Amino acid sequence: xxxxxxxxxxxxxxxxxxxxxxxxxxxxxxxxxxxxxxxxxxxxxxxxxxxxxxxxxxxxxxxxxxxxxxxxxxxxxxxxxxxxxxxxxxxxxxxxxxxxxxxxxxxxxxxxxxxxxxxxxxxxxxxxxxxxxxxxxxxxxxxxxxxxxxxxxxxxxxxxxxxxxxxxxxxxxxxxxxxxxxxxxxxxxxxxxxxxxxxx
Numbered sequence: 001x002x003x004x005x006x007x008x009x010x011x012x013x014x015x016x017x018x019x020x021x022x023x024x025x026x027x028x029x030x031x032x033x034x035x036x037x038x039x040x041x042x043x044x045x046x047x048x049x050x051x052x053x054x055x056x057x058x059x060x061x062x063x064x065x066x067x068x069x070x071x072x073x074x075x076x077x078x079x080x081x082x083x084x085x086x087x088x089x090x091x092x093x094x095x096x097x098x099x100x101x102x103x104x105x106x107x108x109x110x111x112x113x114x115x116x117x118x119x120x121x122x123x124x125x126x127x128x129x130x131x132x133x134x135x136x137x138x139x140x141x142x143x144x145x146x147x148x149x150x151x152x153x154x155x156x157x158x159x160x161x162x163x164x165x166x167x168x169x170x171x172x173x174x175x176x177x178x179x180x181x182x183x184x185x186x187x188x189x190x191x192x193x194x195x196x197x198x199x200x
Contacts, residue, residue, distance in 0.1 A: 022096065022105040025056050027063035032161040042156050045165030047199040048126035050092070057162065058128075059103065061195065062087065064158040065130070066151045067100045074100075076150040079143035085151060085190070088131040088181065090114045095131070095181065113180055117192045119171045126165070126196025130155065131177065134188040148190045155193055165198035 032038070053061070066087055069075050074083060087098040089105055092112045096105035115124030117131055132148045152168045159166040174189040183189075 021107055022055075024059035024062070024103050024105065026103065027059045027067060028056065029063070029069075032158075035157075038157045038160040041160040043160070044167040045198050046120070046122045046167055046194075048122060048165055048194065048196040049199050050125060050127055051197045052127050053164075053196070057164075058089075058105075061155065061158050061162075061164075062089070062098050063100070063103075065155050066098075067103075076147070076154050078147040078150075079140065082147075084135050084144065085147055086133050086135055087151070088133060090117055090129040090131060091127065109180060109182075116176055116180060117172060118169050118194070119173065120169065123169070123192075123194060125199075126194045128195045130193040130195060131172075132190045132192070133181075133183070134190060136186055137188065144188075145190060152191065152193055155195065159195060163198075164195060166193060166195045168193045 033041070064075060066074050066076050066085065073081075078084065088108065089096045089098055090113055092114070094107050094111060095109045095113055096107055099106050112124075114126075114129045117123060117129040123129065132151065134144055155166055156168075158164070169192045172189060172192050177183075177189055178187070
């Protein structure tokens with residue numbers, strides 16, 4: 001029993017070390033609710049508790065959002081296969097960039113900036129806020145938002161399957177986030193999405 005506790009502590013240690021990158025466990029690509037059932041339960045929720053997501057849940061969610069399901073293709077489509085959207089993850093410990101090929105969270109800013117990702121009262125109450133950012137200035141902004149919508153819907157369906165709450169948000173203080181993240185003028189903040197356990 002003692003050794004089992006030690007192994008569990010070691011497994012979760014990367015999540016305790018806030019000032020470094022976090023290596024995620026391999027995503028589980030099977031299971032979950034059938035598609036039609038997940039669609040039936042898909043909804044937007046705005047009432048959350050701050051309960052932490054496990055490393056496995058976080059890995060599965062981010063892979064479902066925009067991970068690699070083939071050698072060079074992703075779980076969500078993108079115009080001309082540009083794959084130009086990056087997912088930043090704001091947690092109580094910092095803001096991380098999701099690196100799907102390495103399957104890790106790369107620390108960008110230390111500190112809790114969840115409330116700075118939105119303007120609604122519930123923002124910052126959930127464990128995690130996703131920030132969708134383009135890597136380059138797009139030629140066609142409409143298609144970029146369409147790509148972002150595909151990713152956000154993947155998150156919605158995953159949350160419906162795993163009994164998590166989520167809501168995508170367009171009311172985002174973009175200028176403030178640009179300063180916090182130190183983004184260049186090539187980057188464009190598109191949308192944010194709250195993810196966490198439902199309060200009710």
